[in-house]
Amino acid sequence: MGAVIGLTAVLGGCGVTGGDDVTLRLVAADYGDSAANSTQKYWDDLVAAYEADHPDVNIEVSVYSWNDVDRKVKEMVDAGHAPDMAQIGAYADYAAAGQLYPASEVLSIPTQADFASQFVEAGEVRGEQYGIPFAASTRLLFYNKTLFRKAGITPPTTWSELAADAAALKAEGVKYPYALPLGPEEAQAETMQWLLSGGGGYTDTVNSYAIDSAQNIDTFTWLKNELVGKDLTGPVAPGKLNRAAAFAAFADGDVGMLNGHPSLMKMAAKKGVKFGMVPMPGVNGPSRSVMGVADWMTAFRQNGHREEVGAFLDFVYNDENVLAFSREYDLLPVTTSASAVMSSSPQDRDLAPFLEQLPVSELYPVGKTSWAAVSADIKRRIGSAVQPGGSPSGVLRQLQTAATAAQAAE
Known part of the structure; x- marks a missing residue:
């Protein structure tokens, strides 16, 4: 220095x-x-x-x-x-x-x-x-220790454990077993965390958009079928749930698990919530890559x-x-x-x-001049991929088409 x-x-x-x-x-x-x-x-x-x-x-x-x-x-x-x-x-x-x-x-x-x-x-x-x-x-999976103890569960390390924990929390009457904020405020963040945990991401190895990759489609199909479709994400549709509201609900003791960044620690502690933090679960173990x-x-x-x-x-x-x-x-x-x-x-x-x-x-592909438009498109559309009757593959392909056009115009 x-x-x-x-x-x-x-x-x-x-x-x-x-x-x-x-x-x-x-x-x-x-x-x-x-x-x-x-x-x-x-x-x-x-x-x-x-x-x-x-x-x-x-x-x-x-x-x-x-x-x-x-x-x-x-x-x-x-x-x-x-x-x-x-x-x-x-x-x-x-x-x-x-x-x-x-x-x-x-x-x-x-x-x-x-x-x-x-x-x-x-x-x-x-x-x-x-x-x-x-x-x-960076982001970690926050969990409410009090709610986990009541449900007799331990923090998840895999997607299947996360779904099982969410089901146990729901059985205990927890309002948001897993809070999935895919609303327009910061949907690009929650989306990226899940894509990375499924082995995908927004771009491929040569830094071209790969939003509709097979891994990404599998990830959102799992979310739609195993979490949202089983009513494990709470009373507000993910596409309408914003990050700020999800954080506030966690601080109120109404959320079992959600992805959070460091500022959530103060919010939760201020309200007396006892919480733990673990790496984001992946398909077969903790995610090898996380969102920064x-x-x-x-x-x-x-x-x-x-x-x-x-x-x-x-x-x-x-x-x-x-x-x-x-x-x-x-x-x-x-x-x-x-x-x-x-x-x-x-x-x-x-x-x-x-x-x-x-x-x-x-990190987000911020070096692309197209990223601002692509991010805005994700915020607007991604919630519909997991809603009843929604098509994960269809929505991701729409996003990919728009992203490819935006990248070509750079």
Whole structure:
């Protein structure tokens, strides 16, 4: 970390000529759930520390909710006023349009080399990394220990055990034996977790869409017949159940099992729910691959502040700052050095099970400019694949047809 900070000081000095101050503008997403832990406070503290050592650089940070931040950045770029940096959910469109610096042009070699490999790959467009990973999470199967004890069952490791557990929970009157949120809020996440556990996924080995693969059709046929068709997913149709509602129901003690990310731990603990977490079951044992999610930092070319942006980002990604952010918001570090600290730290033991999943995690195909449209299509249609009379193969083929056309237009 000391080497990175030392390099930061050198770079910070060489980016300013003639004694003129440089102002960098950063737009970032808010990870807080209240004014008390708004991400604005994190950035204000970090910026104050940086500016104290770099008096010729001013950094202005605007924080927006996740509902607004991507749109705000797009509006700024479309109006010809791109920020210097944006910490958002997607980057591929800007990269494809030539509006971003590649990571190699802004980050020091130690900083760039410290990112976990799957994040580097997910950040690439046509073989060049433009998406700089900022924060990550993985998913685990959460289960209600109290409800499991009453039903006399143990956490599942296979699909058949999951279905048997769900049936036992239903017999005990549990409202949602397995909560399956395939509603429009975040259906692409639940879908991907299940596809991976069935040996499939959204793309094939050459990164082309493979939504209607045989494995994926088998997965959704199983879900339709063995969970939804046997009334093991609760009173709300999966296509109408959103993730936020499923999480709230778990925190209320009404859900036996569901896929969750780290923020669910606080929600459930706050309501007094005793819960456990295990890897997502697969067909014959724990899933060999799990879904990971990353959010992205981008560096825009328009204002030409390459050196100053790089120096500031080197500071953003030192271990101290990465760990502070991860701990504040129950997220996983995207750097191997901070992950190593977290994995051996007693204060981070709650996040340890999620951290263990990181090496086998797969991310959305965010390097594709078509992904935004494909993801929106999945959110809109996938719930109908498991409804009564629905056709898993038919719905997945419709999604594949649209995805192939979108990819061809990239």
